[in-house]
Amino acid sequence: DTGVSQNPRHKITKRGQNVTFRCDPISEHNRLYWYRQTLGQGPEFLTYFQNEAQLEKSRLLSDRFSAERPKGSFSTLEIQRTEQGDSAMYLCASSPWGPSGLTDTQYFGPGTRLTVL
């Protein structure tokens, strides 16, 4: 178990540029989540996948944001036309999901810190 990994760990970009983050979940976990954490706040849910299907998106996820998990393994989160308000830590988490329909604990990666200048 190597844990959830995220790349890059830090990203500095200029306003208006596009950025993409990658998340590799724990290998046997079929649920994957994205959260955003701004300074002084707790993480806020953005979206989650079960295998390759994106099952829910938060209202925080504007049209400039898109997430994919094409083969049910790693996931990418893309932000187009970045704004200064997008500056935050983007956290990825994964969890197993069993036939009972109930998910278990979410395990978090180290996050990607985005700074938009």
Added chain:
Amino acid sequence: AQSVTQPDIHITVSEGASLELRCNYSYGATPYLFWYVQSPGQGLQLLLKYFSGDTLVQGIKGFEAEFKRSQSSFNLRKPSVHWSDAAEYFCAVGGPNFGNEKLTFGTGTRLTIIP
């Protein structure tokens, strides 16, 4: 809608002293409750969780938490803190009614340890 309140933004404790961090939740049914810890610039590490059963749960690093349904609380405790416990602590709620997909976090409590 589910919500979590952590009333203490910042707590300072002497090394070796006991600790209690408060967490109150709002949830329409039996919740799943979690405490996570975050060191500066790092992701979240799970300390402990409550799904059902015994209301006093033990976690890693000597932490424990007690679920009190009547008070809608899930306070985190440690009998004797170590300097390495300095970090940000987050309480979170999820639950079977919502499939636990969407964890709702509190705003966190920053813990400072003084020698």
